[in-house]
Amino acid sequence: MNKSKPILNDKKYNKLIVVLSIVIPLAVAALFGIKIDVELPVFLPPIYASINALTALVLVLAFIAIQNKKIKRHERLMKFAIALSILFLVLYIAYHMTSDSTKFGGEGFVKYFYYFVLLTHIVMSVIVIPFVLITYVRAITNNIERHKKIARITFPLWLYVAITGVIVYIMISPYY
Template sequence: MTTTTEEKKYNKLILALSIIIPLAVAVLFGVKIPNVEPLSFLPPIYATINGLTAVLLFTAVWAVKNGKRTLHEKLMKVCIGLSAAFLVMYVAYHMTSDSTVYGGEGVVRYVYYFILISHILLSIIIIPLVLISFVRALAGRFDRHRKIARITYPIWLYVAVTGVVVYLMISPYYAT
């Protein structure tokens, strides 16, 4: 299978974004804006965005399997928008607030850190997968889109769901 000209023109952008976004988040995570009120209201909002993303991803897959291609396309665009909004809020929160330390003990602590670490690592991996899936759909290469979407979907769904789980597990320990 050959890569179309349209796909090729986006490959460099996908590669750049797949590197720049995680690096920017890592750098900005360490930047604290002085004399700014902490944006402590954001975690429940971005956790809700993760939950909504999970529901919409599930609905989008249902839509395409039931021949509702236009609905699928619209839902996927909303999911990408929600993920971008999540990212902005997440970075803004961490630039104005100290990181919250998980206070759970015993086995639950190990479960929390396993979920958190897998969530973070897969959230990095999902960036190029989503972008490649999106570009292939835009290019009308639905054969190639389906192949990568089968990998992208469960990872993206896991990241969205575990984002909610991480929030629920750490929320009792947020400073009030």
Template sequence: MSNLSKEKKYNRIITILSIVLPLAVAALFGIKIDVELPVFLPPIYASTNALTAVLLVFAVVAIKKGNRKLHERLINVAISLSVLFLVLYVLYHMTSDSTSYQGAYRNLYLVILISHIVLSVVVIPFVLVTYVRGLLGKFDAHKKIAKFTFPLWLYVAVTGVVVYLMISPYY
């Protein structure tokens, strides 16, 4: 299969995932399961966000130093952690009632939370397209989009931690 046909195939998958994932997450929020989980998930999925942020920074440092293999490994782990975050996040919200922020900085919290949620949807196709371009060896195109993907993904990962730290006293 040629790179062009592989790219077309990947682009179809990216389009489907970019639409289906946010819709599925939204739909799953409407489902409540009466199960008590053996662990409290928010600090765990906040930790996956924190580790993702650190790995993204190290991945950029690695590629700037010319270490493509390390860059690839770090990005693969960061993507895996993002998937793990999503699974844990949905699982938590399907099994627990939502917690509302009660602090003095409610407006700031809401701005951070809303921007985090919106950009977590926006970043999906960016991450996938950037990944596929690297996978296919289209490094110039990869680098062009990565300039946008990196700060978006980093923002989503960091604000996920900030949202957790702000809401955690109210659990």
């Protein structure tokens, strides 16, 4: 642990974490019900799928950095992963507010596999929000031991969401 920085109280962030963990999924769900008659200048799904892929890569690089005790590199990569996730969310919402949902056209086992991946991706994308926020707060408040404990849970959840986002895109892309 960095002894030059005192441990700050992370409890003051709890209300904000709870609010964001509830408001973000509810806002996304509500915005899905709003359709704007605007044609975007670019087709967003391959862009936000690429952002998911880049997020997965950044998460793995951040994990490698911390394993090698490269704390500043880890910190920069994690901030970049959070920024990528925010960008993904904005583009995802923009796409769904301006475009009709695409129906998956596969059949048989592939269809069941797709819906399993999609469902677990959606559920985990909601579940990971408070984990990311808590993990981040524990890092910025220098509560490193508690940060490490929750990061062991957050990392695989977040990585799963990023990777399955790419898988969902690849599987549905023939039906756009």
